[in-house]
Amino acid sequence: MASLRKTRPVSDPYEIWTHGDWTHKVLKFYKSREATLADEWGRVFCEVDGFYKELGDVYYTEVRSGTLIHSNYGE
Numbered sequence: 204m205a206s207l208r209k210t211r212p213v214s215d216p217y218e219i220w221t222h223g224d225w226t227h228k229v230l231k232f233y234k235s236r237e238a239t240l241a242d243e244w245g246r247v248f249c250e251v252d253g254f255y256k257e258l259g260d261v262y263y264t265e266v267r268s269g270t271l272i273h274s275n276y277g278e
Contacts, residue, residue, distance in 0.1 A: 213250050222269035225253040227261060239263045
């Protein structure tokens with residue numbers, strides 16, 4: 204399994220989540236996925252595509268409120 208603490212390229216994210224017109228591409232987990240899920244304030248580094256594209260940290264609970272459309276987790 205690849206280290207989740209390494210930032211992946213935008214073309215090959217760990218996960219892709221959609222929220223209507225918004226898309227979150229998870230590029231980095233700061234903790235293990237399980238620890239991030241257990242932490243209400245767990246954050247991940249994402250490319251967010253909405254009104255414009257932006258890179259930054261997002262709370263994973265916010266990301267997971269959408270629909271998972273792709274996952275490379277565990278590769």
